[in-house]
Amino acid sequence: MNFDPRFSGRKFASVGTRPIRPDGIDKVTGRARYGADFNMAGQLVGRILRSPHAHAKILKIDTSKAEKLAGVKAVITAADLPDLTDGDAAMYDVLDNCMARSKALYDGHAVAAVAAVDASTARQALKLIQVAYELLPHVTDVDEAMKHTAPLINDTIFTEGLEEKPVKPSNVTKRSQFGHGDVHQGFGHADFIVERSFKTEQTHQGYIEPHACVANVSSDGTADLWVCTQGHFVYRQHCAQLLGLEASKLRVTSSEIGGGFGGKTHVWAEPVALALSRKAGRPVKLVMTRDEVFRASGPTSATSIDVKIGARKDGTITAAEATLRYSSGPYAGTWAEIGAMTAFACYKLDNVKTVGYEVLVNRPKTAAYRAPSAPMAAFAVESAVDELAKELGMDPVEFRIKNAAQEGTRSSYGPVYGPIGIGPTLEAAKTHPHMKAPLGKNQGRGMACGFWFNFGGQTCTDLNIGMDGSVSLAVGTVDVGGSRASLSLVAAEELGIAYEQVKAVVADTSSLGYNDMTDGSRGTFSSSMATISAARNAIKILRDRAAQMWDIPVDDVVWENGHAIAKGEKYGNLAALSLKEIAAASGKTGGPIAGHSELVADGAGVSFATHICDIEVDPETGAARVIRYTVIQDAGKAVHPTYVEGQYQGGAAQGIGWALNEEYIYGKDGRLQNAGFLDYRIPVCSDLPMIDTQILEIPNPNHPYGVRGVGETSIVPPLAAIANAMSNAAGVRMTHIPMSPPRVLAAIEAEREGRA
Amino acid sequence: MAGVAVSTTINGDHVEYLCQPDETLLDVLRDRLGLTGAKEGCGTGDCGACSIILDNRLVCSCLVLGAEAEGRIVETVEGMAHGEKLHTLQQKFLEHAALQCGICTPGFLIAAKDLLAKNPDPSEEEIRFGLAGNLCRCTGYDKIVRAVQDAANVMKGA
Ligand code: FES
Ligand code: FES
Numbered sequence: 009m010n011f012d013p014r015f016s017g018r019k020f021a022s023v024g025t026r027p028i029r030p031d032g033i034d035k036v037t038g039r040a041r042y043g044a045d046f047n048m049a050g051q052l053v054g055r056i057l058r059s060p061h062a063h064a065k066i067l068k069i070d071t072s073k074a075e076k077l078a079g080v081k082a083v084i085t086a087a088d089l090p091d092l093t094d095g096d097a098a099m100y101d102v103l104d105n106c107m108a109r110s111k112a113l114y115d116g117h118a119v120a121a122v123a124a125v126d127a128s129t130a131r132q133a134l135k136l137i138q139v140a141y142e143l144l145p146h147v148t149d150v151d152e153a154m155k156h157t158a159p160l161i162n163d164t165i166f167t168e169g170l171e172e173k174p175v176k177p178s179n180v181t182k183r184s185q186f187g188h189g190d191v192h193q194g195f196g197h198a199d200f201i202v203e204r205s206f207k208t209e210q211t212h213q214g215y216i217e218p219h220a221c222v223a224n225v226s227s228d229g230t231a232d233l234w235v236c237t238q239g240h241f242v243y244r245q246h247c248a249q250l251l252g253l254e255a256s257k258l259r260v261t262s263s264e265i266g267g268g269f270g271g272k273t274h275v276w277a278e279p280v281a282l283a284l285s286r287k288a289g290r291p292v293k294l295v296m297t298r299d300e301v302f303r304a305s306g307p308t309s310a311t312s313i314d315v316k317i318g319a320r321k322d323g324t325i326t327a328a329e330a331t332l333r334y335s336s337g338p339y340a341g342t343w344a345e346i347g348a349m350t351a352f353a354c355y356k357l358d359n360v361k362t363v364g365y366e367v368l369v370n371r372p373k374t375a376a377y378r379a380p381s382a383p384m385a386a387f388a389v390e391s392a393v394d395e396l397a398k399e400l401g402m403d404p405v406e407f408r409i410k411n412a413a414q415e416g417t418r419s420s421y422g423p424v425y426g427p428i429g430i431g432p433t434l435e436a437a438k439t440h441p442h443m444k445a446p447l448g449k450n451q452g453r454g455m456a457c458g459f460w461f462n463f464g465g466q467t468c469t470d471l472n473i474g475m476d477g478s479v480s481l482a483v484g485t486v487d488v489g490g491s492r493a494s495l496s497l498v499a500a501e502e503l504g505i506a507y508e509q510v511k512a513v514v515a516d517t518s519s520l521g522y523n524d525m526t527d528g529s530r531g532t533f534s535s536s537m538a539t540i541s542a543a544r545n546a547i548k549i550l551r552d553r554a555a556q557m558w559d560i561p562v563d564d565v566v567w568e569n570g571h572a573i574a575k576g577e578k579y580g581n582l583a584a585l586s587l588k589e590i591a592a593a594s595g596k597t598g599g600p601i602a603g604h605s606e607l608v609a610d611g612a613g614v615s616f617a618t619h620i621c622d623i624e625v626d627p628e629t630g631a632a633r634v635i636r637y638t639v640i641q642d643a644g645k646a647v648h649p650t651y652v653e654g655q656y657q658g659g660a661a662q663g664i665g666w667a668l669n670e671e672y673i674y675g676k677d678g679r680l681q682n683a684g685f686l687d688y689r690i691p692v693c694s695d696l697p698m699i700d701t702q703i704l705e706i707p708n709p710n711h712p713y714g715v716r717g718v719g720e721t722s723i724v725p726p727l728a729a730i731a732n733a734m735s736n737a738a739g740v741r742m743t744h745i746p747m748s749p750p751r752v753l754a755a756i757e758a759e760r761e762g763r764a
Numbered sequence: 765m766a767g768v769a770v771s772t773t774i775n776g777d778h779v780e781y782l783c784q785p786d787e788t789l790l791d792v793l794r795d796r797l798g799l800t801g802a803k804e805g806c807g808t809g810d811c812g813a814c815s816i817i818l819d820n821r822l823v824c825s826c827l828v829l830g831a832e833a834e835g836r837i838v839e840t841v842e843g844m845a846h847g848e849k850l851h852t853l854q855q856k857f858l859e860h861a862a863l864q865c866g867i868c869t870p871g872f873l874i875a876a877k878d879l880l881a882k883n884p885d886p887s888e889e890e891i892r893f894g895l896a897g898n899l900c901r902c903t904g905y906d907k908i909v910r911a912v913q914d915a916a917n918v919m920k921g922a
Contacts, residue, residue: 028858035866036854038801038841042867045800127791128784214901216805216813217867266803266867267901298806489864489902650861654903658864661904685810685899693905694889694896 011541011607015707015714022500023713026650027507029493031264040264043220043236044295051222052081052123054284054294055130056277057137058304059112059119062370062678063146063159066112066139069120073136079129082288083137085120089283092252101339103250105373106279112141113161113338114370115679116303118277123284123292146370146678150335151312153179153369161338161368179368181340186348186421187329187361194327194359198318202396206388208727208745209671210310210335213377214662214690217266218301223281224291230257231285235278238268238486239525243275244517250279251286261516262486269662270376271306273525302683307672308377309334309343310369313388315351323402325411327359328352328420332385336366337373347381349421350724351389353459354408354430354616356417370678376527378659379460379720383666383727387745390456390728395741404455404732405443409434425614429642429706430457433618436702442620442638450627451635452737455620458724462717463530464609468521469538471499471546473601477588479503481542482515484523485535489658489719490651491526497647498536498713502543504570505587521606532647533708533717534609540712546603553597554585611710612717617641619660619725625738630753632734634664638700644708644716656722657699663726665691671746772833774799775843783830790814792830793840801841801870805899812898815871816840822878824897841870844877853877853915860911864902871898876912884920888913 034040071083086109093099103109108117120137124130145159152158158179166174169183195201221235231253237243240262248255265272281294296305312333319325330351334344344364351362397407412430419425437443437455447453470482481499485491492512500507524530547567554572555562560582564575571584594601622636639656646652669689673681682688707714727745735741740755767782774797783792788807793799793816805811807826814825817839844851853876856862863869872895879886879894886894891912892905900908 026861029861031866032858032863033850035863035869036841036850036857036873037845038799038870040866041800042803044804045794128786215865215867216811216899216901217803217865218805264867265865266805267865269901295804298808298811490861650907651864654861654864654907657904657906658902662901684808685806686808690899690901691905692896692899693909694892696892696905698909699904699906 011544013537013710013712015709015711020501022497022507023645023647024649025497026648027493029490030496030511031487031492042217042264042266046222046234046263047293048222048224048291051291051293052125052288053127053130054121054123054281054292055134056118056280056300057120057134058300059108059117060115060679061112061141061143062115062148063144064112064141065144066108066110066119067142068140070138071120074122074133077129077133077136079125080122080133081125081290082123082284083120083133084283084287088287089250089279092250099249102246102275105339106276114372116300116372118280118304121280121284123288148369148371148674148678150310150333150367150369153367154333154365161370165368180365181368182366184345184348184364185362188418189359191327191329191359191361195318197320197326199321200396200399201316201318202392202399203316204392204395204743206313206315206391206743208311208384208387210307210371211377211666211670212302212306212688213269213271215267215269215271218296218298219277219305220295221278221281222291222293223278223285225282225286227289229253231282233258233260233278233282234263235260236263236265236272238265238272238488238527240486241484241517241522242525243278246275247279247282251282259516259518262514265486265488268488269378270380270527273527274375276305298685299683302688303680304372306375307372309336309374309381309384311384313384315388315392317392317396319396319400323400323407323410325355325357328355328357330362330389332362333365333367334381335369335371335374337371338368339373341366341374343374343381347385350382350459351385352420354413354457355411356413357420360420362420378662378723382458382460382724383663386456386458386724387727387731390725391731394732394735405434405438408457426709427706428614428616429704430616432704432706433616433640433642436640436704437618437620440620440638440640442636442700445636447622450737451622451624452733453620453622454729454731454733454736455618456725456728456732458617458721460615460721460724462533462612462615463527464534464612465524465530466522467534467538467609468523468606469535469542470520471539471542471603473546473587473591475591475594477509477591479505479510481510481512481539482520483512483535484515484520485531486526487514488526488531489654490648491531491535494532494647494651495535495539498539499543502540503547503587504568530612530717533612533711533715536647536713536715537609537711538605538607541605541607542603544603545605546601549601549603550587550590553590553594553601556597557585557593558582611708613644613708613710615642615716615718615721617721617725619729621729621733623730623733623737625734625752627738627756630749630756632668632747632752634697634730636697638702639722640702640704641718641721642704642706642716643718644711645705645714646703647715649703652703652718653701655719656701659720659722660699660726661691661696663723664696664730667727667730667745667747669746669748768831770831770834772836772838774838775840785831787830788826789828789830789833790825793825799840799842803867803870812875813868813871815874815898817874817878822875841873844873852918856911856915860907860914862903862907862911868898868900872900872908880916880919884916886916
């Protein structure tokens, strides 16, 4: 296929407008069907029994009483999900996380499950399952877990990435390192050096819709799964592998999804639901409770990070170094590695070094959360950058502008940047009216920058033209926040027709080729590329059909504004043919007209943002409130600007919650103490101000329209922006996230005592 | 357990059902009556996704028993539009893109309807506090507040 993905400047007709989304009416009338809104005849209710212990050997599970309870149709344990992973260590971890095998590794780890005729019978049955545990010592803190004296979570793990293979097992699964130059030398040239240590607590994505699915396995080896997921093709692969099904015989349909933010990229309960259905011979619906969502799905890493940055008097950074420790739950991850890659990505540095350590703890398996790992690293780095600017007596924006990465800069994680938006977002911040607005008592302003890679990946799209000239677009990337609207705009743009003529749907796994997850901000980037390619393929056919209708060579036919036009004076008498007219005649000119596209979308185009925020701190209680917030971010090209703004605002709000309130609180017993929205408090409407946005458009050279991913970067700067505002409002440098009132108050009091 | 026979009014229609004495109204609406517009985000009264109006009062239907609906008037999101014609709030939520994933939307629409019924001309602060019982994780609330402001303006003029 000769699809050329390079950016070519053009005037847009549809892209950049703000129509109402095609799935909107169903969503405001309550008709849209989410994970838990689907039912099948004869369906059973599934429920999962979870370990109350942080770390325990499972000696015996007695399910006999539960099995005898009237209305119970199946009870399963790990024995019903045998290990079919064939040496694939990552899949084995997924399997073990779905259903504990020899050990329970965290409070909330699944150990057994039941399917019963109704919810109350299922609940009763869980109580009748007897599990004999032998308690083991546990560790939930990332720094504690790294100590030699810490209880070992998995004694087959030896730290990877060390020069010499260690002789003893450890909770550190991997060390990774990035950078270039010589930091030792760089610090030697510095006039000022800031060195600080930071901690961030574990947070949850907090999607309002709990994980939910309906599984139906037939005795002939075929199966159906209805599920809320960010990637139904990936779920199909994982479930098929774990259940020993052929992938093509498992049809996975993605429901409307009630938020994911990375948390719905992993299978949790779906293999369990399938195993229950297989055993019971009936469909099984499994919906997590909120308590289960917190205890057993999601969270991010908790981190501990040391940062050192040095600069000359003139404000040039001479060296930057960071050591980042990220918890990954009880299974190996690559979270610190990602954090280490992103940490200094905003800056042009001659000497930079970052080292990441992945650390096992007795907490739920870490999952991606919007720009995973980047917010914590940015919190540490951007706080230190602000401190350094203060020591230098420089304006924090000017200091960053002076050191910002540019086109041609070798990034701290390796690649050389193309055209990027860090400089422009900083320049926009500098001149933004927010920067000059007056501040009141106990108020302070802070700013910070953020970076995210953005992903591309495997994408498959079908564009079918109906006989009436309407266009149906089947995409395989789940719509997490309006992408059906954006992709319809793109199809309309390329074909030269009205947005209303296009209807986009998310196709199930049996109707379309493989697609990667909607993650890494790839949904609109990669599916729009595939949509453009599919539309161009359809246009080739449309031109060919027009040529047939006119009986002229196809090379004389061009496509303009939704019409085939016969080029040249000799065709002066041929009136342009609309897409509709060509479609109407398609039965006589060669049959249905469609364009397909299968591609790997490369060159997602990195994304940068600068945020400005004002907070007010109550010095008596330590409570902080965000009173004004501005997001400035590069979108490459905003396909549907309203939804781009929505991504900016949503990410900022999540970052604000993370910065000020949200954290997993574990007791000494290793149990999660706040597994509910009452005690794990996400921002509500009255906690926040309006969130202003400014969209910059620095075209991505690797996309025909210049599109970059926009979904994630907005959660990266808020932690540091608020910490920097806190330092200006209350005179305290907070190094521990969240900056909850007790922590802030303690810092204010320590500062007062220090001064007295 | 013996079922409880309940006779009630939902979105203007007379409805009768049998439910268990410990069954929530949310479960009755969703699982027995097929009204899945109200969502369960938490089951503990903390997220507002299950919001309905019961005798002119905004409640979390996960905290109400199905049996308690006896003889009362229930309004859910399914009753907001009239035929093809959307309620002004629904229209404004669409125009302002006040939803991303949309799972919180039915709850917000019901809460906003109740708010505007009691206070047709709310300030931004009154809207923010009036909707503080509903969680949205996607939008940062900005566009929700603007949609409600716009709807209030239109509805005042009507
Ligand atoms: S489900 Fe009722 S308040 Fe959350
Ligand atoms: S739109 Fe997703 S929770 Fe509100």
